[in-house]
Amino acid sequence: MKRANTRSVRAGSVTIGGGAPIVVQSMCATRTQDIEATAAQARMLHEAGAGLVRIAVDSARDVECLAKVREMVPEANLVVDLQENYRLVTQVAPHVNKVRYNPGHLYHHEKTKPARDKVAFIAQEAARHDCALRIGVNCGSVDPAMQEKFEGADPPELRGVSAMVESALQHCAFLDDLGFTRYVVSLKDSDPRKVIEGNTRFAEARPDVPLHLGVTEAGLLPDGVIKTRIAFEQLLSRGIGNTLRVSLTLPFADKWKEVEAGNQIIADIEAGRFRSVPVFQDHGLNIISCPSCSRVENEAFVDLAFAVKEMSAYAKPYDITIAVMGCRVNGPGETDDADLGLWCAPNFVNLKKGEVELGAFPYDTVLDRLKLELDAIIEQKKPAAV
Ligand code: SF4
Secondary structure, three states, X not given: OOOOOOOOEEEOOEEEOOOOOOEEEEEOOOOOOOHHHHHHHHHHHHHOOOOEEEEEOOOHHHHHHHHHHHHHOOOOOEEEEEOOOHHHHHHHHXXXXXXXXXXXXXXXXXXXXXXXXXXXXHHHHHHHOOOEXXXXXXXXXXXXXXXXXXXXXXXXXXXXXXXXXXXXXXXXXXXXXXXXXXXXXXXXXXXXXXXXXXXXXXXXXXOOOOEEEEEEEEEOOOHHHHHHXXXXXXXXXXXXXXXXXXXXXXXXXXXHHHHHHHHHHHHHHHOOOOOOOOOOOOOOOEEEEOOOOOOOOOOOXXXXXXXXXXXXXXXXXXXXXXXXXXOOOOHHHHOOOOOEEEEEOOOOEEEEEOOEEEEEEOOOOHHHHHHHHHHHHHHHHHHHOO
């Protein structure tokens, strides 16, 4: 497969870019503090062929557990996502091969400190511990300053893409100025069209930087693979993309299917077997759901996502998006563009209609309320419906 001639970035035993085979990665959905389960899942993903295995870490206790998982699964290349507390990099970097930070989350802590200084701190710790970095920009959580600057710059169907690309370019410049070149970039969204557009624009501007491809919250099988395949076919066939993840909502024991799906898409593209239509047609019901990770607030999340899909099947002809997220870290922001959004808390589920919060509902009654809201939206749409 033709691939853009990026520089190569080593993360543990794998090389990303520079002509190396595309690295398929995945992420543990277990609670990081459940060391046995997380180690077992990391091993399962590694054995399924994941070149990198991501683990979520939010607290000092999570870091202790990460260190134990590292000892128990030395064969896997581990990656950690930094969320709002960027200083946690000091504790996690000794135990992993790559660290991901989200430029859109850096402003939360130490608000007066420039983002450039925070990036310098992350890069210094990464270099000290032989780690690669990923600048991981998500369209749903772009740095608010960038979002403001590029408000209105895109047509409605690509809203937020300019801010996402500019944010990524800005952070590349920060790292370049520091002389830190061991990084990759990702530009993700749940809409494959934004993923295609964002990655294409970025690759034109920075053909030297390896790209990590992904469609966030792609959802349940089989739709989740279809959305992802649409984006990956368009990008990989143009030589864009050096590592990838297929983010699927799956029962914990089936997490390896993310790796299988990634390898299958690559094999099909390499063999010239294209299955998608060139442009994503998002007509009809669209269910977005996160792949879950250790931050999931209640393990009933996966069942909830399946139940939402089943309950809402009757709404298939209507252009409606329902987003189901596992936690409050990304739930509120990532559901902003959905008609109906749900995100999990330990004992209840938050429900949102557009940007209006409707309240919190017990797990066993939230579907009833969701159905009422769905019916109301359908009623409004009926005159225009086919
Ligand atoms: S929404 Fe929360 S639980 Fe779901 S993958 Fe993102 S961080 Fe993890």
